Amino acid sequence: MLARSIYKNSAILAAFALLSIGLIAVFHFFTKDKIAAEMQAKLARTLNELVPANQYNNDVYHDCLELDSNGLLAQKELTRFYRMYQDETPVASIFTVNAPDGYSGNIELIVGIYADQSLAGVRVINHNETPGLGDKIEKQKSDWILQFEGLSLTKVEAENWRVKKDGGTFDAFTGATITPRAVLKAIANALQYFKNNQQIIFTSSKNCGVNHEST
Structure with missing residues (x-):
């Protein structure tokens, strides 16, 4: 019984870990372009601030x-x-x-x-x-x-x-x-x-x- 309980808990933890990784990957996929655009805009502002x-x-x-x-x-x-x-x-x-x-x-x-x-x-x-x-x-x-x-x-x-x-x-x-x-x-x-x-x-x-x- 103890071994079965440990196995069950391990399986649940593994499932949560996979779900978390999946959510992070999805979030990155949908936000990477926006982040890149914001970084480009920040770069543009800084470039023109340093050298007109x-x-x-x-x-x-x-x-x-x-x-x-x-x-x-x-x-x-x-x-x-x-x-x-x-x-x-x-x-x-x-x-x-x-x-x-x-x-x-x-x-x-x-x-x-x-x-x-x-x-x-x-x-x-x-x-x-x-x-x-x-x-x-x-x-x-x-x-x-x-x-x-x-x-x-x-x-x-x-x-x-x-x-x-x-x-x-x-x-x-x-x-x-x-x-x-x-x-x-x-x-x-x-x-x-x-x-x-x-x-x-x-x-x-x-x-x-x-x-x-x-x-």
Whole structure:
């Protein structure tokens, strides 16, 4: 009797598990297109916020290149670079960078860098930092993230892209040092990667999904 009861309960649990998996699959099927459209709209807003649309005239959403950053941008997958040109002259590139060492884990940033290697801007697109402290990296919560516009490795050397507590140039938040420290490290990595691979980024054929060698 005990064995039969255990078998029955196991069968019920297995049935519930299969039902749950099925419901998740159905939900994903009916919502994936909507989610993709929302992500595309968010990307479009961010692109034009960092680099105004009147500064380029190519179809930036279809002019992208994927590169392997060899861990410098902390990407598990290839990094997608969107390129802006004005009459085939390089203007800027926008790409995502991950800061894996935030206080509450990964912080995802989108970074825009002009062809002169200066920052068009940085925005946080995903994080789990502490509300009221670490979330001040969001533009909606403070203007801290705006201070990087126009800066470069020429204006602020790589070793100075740190909080003042670590001997760097930038202020942290009161009661929160880990979050800005992680963001600054990620921005410095993005600037360095762009500097090392700028020619590849702007001259390689657009074809997302194809791997290209980089330094």
